[in-house]
Amino acid sequence: MLILDGGKPQLSAALKQLSELGLNIPVAGLAKRDEELFVPWQESGPIVLPSGSSSLYLVKQVRDEAHRFAISFHRQLRGKGMNASILDDIAGIGPVRKKALLKTFKSFKGLRNASLEEIKEAHIVPDEVADELYLVLQQYNETSNQTDKKV
Numbered sequence: 001m002l003i004l005d006g007g008k009p010q011l012s013a014a015l016k017q018l019s020e021l022g023l024n025i026p027v028a029g030l031a032k033r034d035e036e037l038f039v040p041w042q043e044s045g046p047i048v049l050p051s052g053s054s055s056l057y058l059v060k061q062v063r064d065e066a067h068r069f070a071i072s073f074h075r076q077l078r079g080k081g082m083n084a085s086i087l088d089d090i091a092g093i094g095p096v097r098k099k100a101l102l103k104t105f106k107s108f109k110g111l112r113n114a115s116l117e118e119i120k121e122a123h124i125v126p127d128e129v130a131d132e133l134y135l136v137l138q139q140y141n142e143t144s145n146q147t148d149k150k151v
Contacts, residue, residue: 003062007031007046011038030063086140092129100124101133112137 002025004010011029018025029038035056036046049056085108087098104122105111111119116134120127 001026001028003027003059003066004029005032005063005066007033007036008038011040015040028059030059032063035060086136087133090129090133090136092125093133097125112141 002014004014004027006029008029008031011027014027014029018027027040030036031038031046034048036048037059038046049059085098087093087101093101101111101119101122101124102108104124105114105118114137116130119125119130119134125133
């Protein structure tokens with residue numbers, strides 16, 4: 001059974017998606033306000049579980065655990081995103097060279113706008129690594145420009 005965090009609109013959206021996928025899974029939506037349980041087989045309105053009942057406790061625990069998991073997962077993603085860089089994927093550029101490049105060019109934007117000659121003249125990475133770095137940065141710039149034009 002799927003228990004959704006949300007009321008009637010979320011339940012309707014989930015049922016539509018499950019139907020499109022051809023899945024027949026029981027679904028209920030738990031609206032936080034008043035702890036109402038929405039189920040598709042009861043059109044007259046939500047089920048209100050008695051306060052303090054083991055049923056309500058179980059449904060709330062499932063919802064709270066889902067929240068805890070989602071929050072932890074998003075914190076983990078944000079943490080990785082804050083430290084990750086396309087420079088990490090280039091062979092020959094480790095943390096020390098990455099820091100030196102960013103310091104020399106003042107920022108990632110400054111590095112993105114640097115010419116191949118400027119990168120080589122900085123003498124931070126070998127010429128072969130500078131060539132690869134420049135190619136990666138050009139591809140990144142092209143992708144960024146295409147994304148900017150779509151917005």
